[in-house]
Amino acid sequence: MGVYNEYSDQQLTQLLISNDHDAFDQLYERHWFQLYQSAFYLLRDTDASKDIVQDVFLWIWENRVALNLGNVKAYLKAAVRFKVANYIRSGNIRESFFDQLAKAPPSSISAGGDEVTELRELQRVIYEAILQLPPKCREVYLMSKEEGLSNRQIAERLRISIKTVEAQMTIALKRLRERIGFRLVYIILLYSIPA
């Protein structure tokens, strides 16, 4: 495994393409704790944080062929934050989270380059989530979101019924919310395997 230490993150992601388990292992070793910390300091919930780190790494593995990450670290962090957003949205998060933020300075210090990287990477993650939708669903969703078309306009444009448009929109929203939902199954798995 020696040489893997010396590979850059980008080289490692390249190696993933040929199913290189050691490369994946190295990426995990290198980044897991920081990602876990990111999630944990935000959520202060061990199980949820574990789930998030797990989902992020599985995502990387499942999409290893298509991934070509620029700044791997920034991307992973953005992916964690994306998943955290779902947690916040769903109302599972502790109340003190909001209390803290009420005390936060209104528009906290605007950083320089880092902030731009953070923004770009999170944009990328968000965009990738939409790309995961089934094609038809995605088309309807993007028409609505990006072109601001009404359901009726979409129906006319695509020559489908309004009912279908509505149904596709419902699926899109449901999928987007679910996709980043937590996979409790993993936790069970985690504890059922002898060390």
Next chain:
Amino acid sequence: MTKEQIQDLAEKIVLGTATEEEIQQYNRICDFAETTGSDAIKISAEEKEELEGALKRAIFNKAGIGKVYRMNWLKWVSVAASVLVLIGLSSTLFLNNNPETPLVRNAGKKTDSLTFVAHREVNTTGKEKRIQLPDGSLIVLGNKSEITYRQPFVDSRDVTLIGKAYFKVAKDKIRPFTVISGDISTTAIGTEFTVTEFRNAKQIVVRLYEGEVVVKAVDERNKKLKKDVYLLPGQAFVYAGKTKANVKNFKLKNTLAPEVVMNEEVELDHPSLPQNTRGSWFMFNNQPLRVVFDELQNMYDVEIIYSKKDISNMYFIGKFVRGDSLERILKQVATLNNLNVIKKNNKYIITR
């Protein structure tokens, strides 16, 4: 910010409706909460250690990687992929006249691995599908099969396959052509060959018709395939999980079209649909817009007019499904970069 405002913001992030400003705002919130959190609580060393192993096991298990853990290994064997490789030597030598695009070579840290376009082709049409690669190679992709590769090919020509495909490889001594399928990889230089890998079949078979190929284990620790296997025409290499690997002979029938050769083996192949049947796609990974537009021109066979100056220093990341309209793609690319698209006489004009 109130609780409702924060939740509303998070919802927008999840649904992809957040504006740039809102994403930035969300990042600031996270930065702030993270700092507060790290001041308030610490993760002990024991806790960290315990987490590390358990998390890793869970991830590797779920990913189906048989790396360190026995359980995974068993699972891996039970889903052992099957590959059939048919190899023949092309009498036609495909010469690659396209000069290497220099963009990959410009050395800077940033560009190194960022200038590829990933392609995935899925064939569920019920018949073979021909795919012409820019290096001159031809792939005949079987039904229920999928293939993934990155363009442009730089040092090597690597293709990942699930299912079955016939490869007519353009001669290129410098960049070997390798097909990765399950546990094994098959490399040919300047030959024609076909590879198949169906996920539900128990074995991988490599058939050589003409020329020469080398079969290697993807994982060098694979005990059943310690040495590289060189095949002669008429020889088949059979790989059955990690339990068996040997070479057999079969009857050669030359001069048949790729499609015919492929179909003769169908019964042995146990075709099954690729797990992901969502279809073919292509993906840009931080390519300069110039490259994106040029690629799209070729793919859609239309003219895209732009000024190099307007789009210098602009890059694009995004994945599209085959069959997406060019209009939609261009619109997305343009929106993200504050450009305008006008369609005129079947040409697309990009302006600032």
